[in-house]
Every structure is written in structure tokens, then in C-alpha cells.
Amino acid sequence: MAHPRPSRRALLQSGAALAALALAGCSSSGSSDSGAQQQSGPGGTASGAAPSGSPAAARAMPAESGPHTRTFMAWPALEEVWGDQLPGVRQDIAALAQAVAGFEPVVLLARPDQAEQARQACGSSVAVLELAVDDLWARDTGPTFVTGPQGLAGIDFNFNGWGDKQTHANDGQVARELLSHDGIPRVQAPVTGEGGGVEVDGEGTLMACESSWVNDNRNPGKSRDRIEAAFKDLLGVTKVIWLKGVAGQDITDCHVDALARFAEPGTVLLHRPAADTPPDVWTTASAQAVQALQSATDARGRSLKVVDLPEPDFQLIEGSGKNFLATYLNYYVCNGGVIVPRFGDRAADDHAAGVIGDLHPGRKVTQVTINHIAAGGGGIHCATQQQPVAPGAGSS
Numbered sequence: 001m002a003h004p005r006p007s008r009r010a011l012l013q014s015g016a017a018l019a020a021l022a023l024a025g026c027s028s029s030g031s032s033d034s035g036a037q038q039q040s041g042p043g044g045t046a047s048g049a050a051p052s053g054s055p056a057a058a059r060a061m062p063a064e065s066g067p068h069t070r071t072f073m074a075w076p077a078l079e080e081v082w083g084d085q086l087p088g089v090r091q092d093i094a095a096l097a098q099a100v101a102g103f104e105p106v107v108l109l110a111r112p113d114q115a116e117q118a119r120q121a122c123g124s125s126v127a128v129l130e131l132a133v134d135d136l137w138a139r140d141t142g143p144t145f146v147t148g149p150q151g152l153a154g155i156d157f158n159f160n161g162w163g164d165k166q167t168h169a170n171d172g173q174v175a176r177e178l179l180s181h182d183g184i185p186r187v188q189a190p191v192t193g194e195g196g197g198v199e200v201d202g203e204g205t206l207m208a209c210e211s212s213w214v215n216d217n218r219n220p221g222k223s224r225d226r227i228e229a230a231f232k233d234l235l236g237v238t239k240v241i242w243l244k245g246v247a248g249q250d251i252t253d254c255h256v257d258a259l260a261r262f263a264e265p266g267t268v269l270l271h272r273p274a275a276d277t278p279p280d281v282w283t284t285a286s287a288q289a290v291q292a293l294q295s296a297t298d299a300r301g302r303s304l305k306v307v308d309l310p311e312p313d314f315q316l317i318e319g320s321g322k323n324f325l326a327t328y329l330n331y332y333v334c335n336g337g338v339i340v341p342r343f344g345d346r347a348a349d350d351h352a353a354g355v356i357g358d359l360h361p362g363r364k365v366t367q368v369t370i371n372h373i374a375a376g377g378g379g380i381h382c383a384t385q386q387q388p389v390a391p392g393a394g395s396s
Helices: 015-019 079-101 112-122 171-182 224-235 281-294 346-359 371-375
Strands: 038-040 068-074 106-110 127-130 144-148 151-156 186-188 205-209 239-243 260-264 267-272 305-310 332-334 337-342 364-369 385-388
Touching (some): 068 079, 068 332, 079 106, 079 112, 079 371, 106 112, 112 127, 144 224, 144 385, 151 171, 171 186, 205 224, 205 260, 239 281, 260 346, 267 346, 281 305, 337 346
Parallel strands (some): 068 106, 106 127, 151 186, 205 239, 267 305, 337 364
Antiparallel strands (some): 038 186, 144 151, 332 337
16 A cells, blocks of 8 residues: 655654664765766756866855845645645745835746735735645755856756755756746756755855765765765865765755854854753764864855854744654845744744844844744745845846
8 A cells, every 4th residue: 555755844754764773874885876967958858967177166166155046936836735724834935035125026926826815915026826735945946057158048957856855846846947937057967956955155165964964865875975075066076075964864855054054154143952852863964064064164264253153942933743844944044134033932033033133134034933834844944945136147
């Protein structure tokens, strides 16, 4: 008998899964990888691997704090994924889209038969693009944008439902379809993963968790070195800082954007469990990240300043659910603003907004309640994907 795949909301809580938990508990042995990086034109037709020394080698992923043309989001489509939380999570997405639209254009992807509902919920400040989607996680399903001498391109990381954990018949095609629609060249990555699994400082440094990349559910047989080489080629980075993360505890296998973020080059914000949190795999992962970051240097040889961002008190938050993602790290930087989650622990909410605001001077901090999104194991950053301004272009 076939068993349904767990949704984004479902953590791997079975005894067998818990017994198999390990920090970076994935194979790091590698073999020669098949498949070459492919670059496509606006129509999506592959034009072949980029040769060494070609303009593709000069691509770079800008920092999120750079100027954006717009933000992409997606309208959650499936009741089979969200169940009775679907109306609530749609309300959260509409509120988040409106908040971002106060700073820059927002394009919300929605199934054709749900587009009008999305328009009514979001209002005229949000543009709705009819495109088949399954879920709301635009950071992971959409393209990761890069710039270069030839302008803008989108990296397609071959989304496979976080290691085939959730249905993704449409979401697996979102990056391809969106880039084709907008006439933006598509680069098919030689590795599989998600946009939430990479964090860059815009000056050549990238952070990632081994648990969500060096994992046979995405990249069987690919070593960490091989995946790192792909990052350097695809995203134009020269230094990769690896954190161990946690394999098997949540559906993403611990995305870096819920653990560590660059506030600016040389400064990393780090999620920290509450002081009274009993030791578990998450506290161990955070402690390991502290050690890794304190001993690391970035692409320019600088030591990193690590700033702790404590989670709220779970006794005081307004949301609930065993999968609730109560991290302030999953914020989103947009043109002139920074969108920060609000959980209901007033002291912790205010502290997080203050710390994030201080580290992003000149931007207005907007706090948004996302209880249904967070109950689904994600956050603001997971639900948004920026399109940076192409070289030589102005922001909208």
C-alpha cells in the first residue's frame, strides 16, 4: 500500500527517523558526477555547458540587501498539503505580500483557477501571475537569480520536493516556467537543492549546511567538494563556509536561512535556542555553527562577527504546532525595508526587530505575524524570492 508523502508541515518524527538522526548524517563520499551545467535562452532550450573562461564564469549572486526589481511569492494551492490550515496560511501570505509591496513590486504566482481568489485576498498592490504551483515556498521552487556581463540569469536548482518528501509536480517546474515567461536565461544546476539552502554576502562568501546538500536524497554520490565547486561556478563565490546542520529532523534537512544569515559582509546573525532549551539535535547544531563561524574567515580573509538572535519563549508565542518554526533569522530584506516575523513574545519580538534593524541601517523594519506559515515549518524568507536589478538597469 502506498503511503502519502509528508507535507512541508510534517516533520520526520517516527522512531526510525529519530534513531537515524545525525548531524550531517549523510554520505560525503563522492564519485564522478554526470550531467553538465546547462544554460538556456528565453525559450528554455539548453545551449550546452558553459566553457571555462566564458561569461558564465563571471556570474555572481548579489547580496539580498542589494537593489531588487521585484519579489516573487506563491499562492499555496493544495488542501492535501495544508489541510484545515489552508485558509489561514493564505491569509498570512496575503498579509506578507502586502507588506513587501509597500517597498517594491510583488508578483504572486497562482494557479489559473485560484488567481482571482489570490487577487481579491492581496489587493491591487500585488500583481498575480497565473502559473501552476503546488505550494508557497518561492525561495526553494523559484529560480535563484544571478547577474553577470550578459545581464540577469536564473539558476534552476532542480527542486525535487526536499528530497522527494512532498508532491512537487508543478513546483518542480516553477523555475523553468517563470524564467521562460519572463525571457530570462535559465541555467540548470548540476546539483539539486533549494534557494533557502544558500546564503551569500555578495562579496564572494557563501554559507550552507551539509545536511541539506551533501545528502543522498538530493545529490547521491556527490561529494561536498563537488557541490562546493558547483556553487563557485553557478553563484560566483570563492569561499564556502560549511555548517553541519541536521539531517532528517525537518523536511528541509536544515536550511541555512533558518540558522545563519549575513547581516552584512563580515557579520553573521545566528539563531540561538532559548537558554533553558534542553540539549537536542537543534541546540547541538547551533553550538556547532557557533564554533564553525567563530573560526572561519570570509572570501576577503576577514574573521566573522557572530551576533546571536535568540528565539522567542514558546510559552508566550501566539502560534502553535509541533512544527512551528520560531526563528527570527528567516526575515527578508527588500528595497528600503526589512520584513521581520512577529510571534507574540513581545520582549523577544522587540529585541529581534531592534537587532535586525540596527544591522540593516536605513531600512524600515516591518513586523508581520505569520503564525500559519510558521506552523508549516517555514518563514518569511522561505516564502519570498528576490529578483535583483540587472547590471546597468534601474530598480522599479
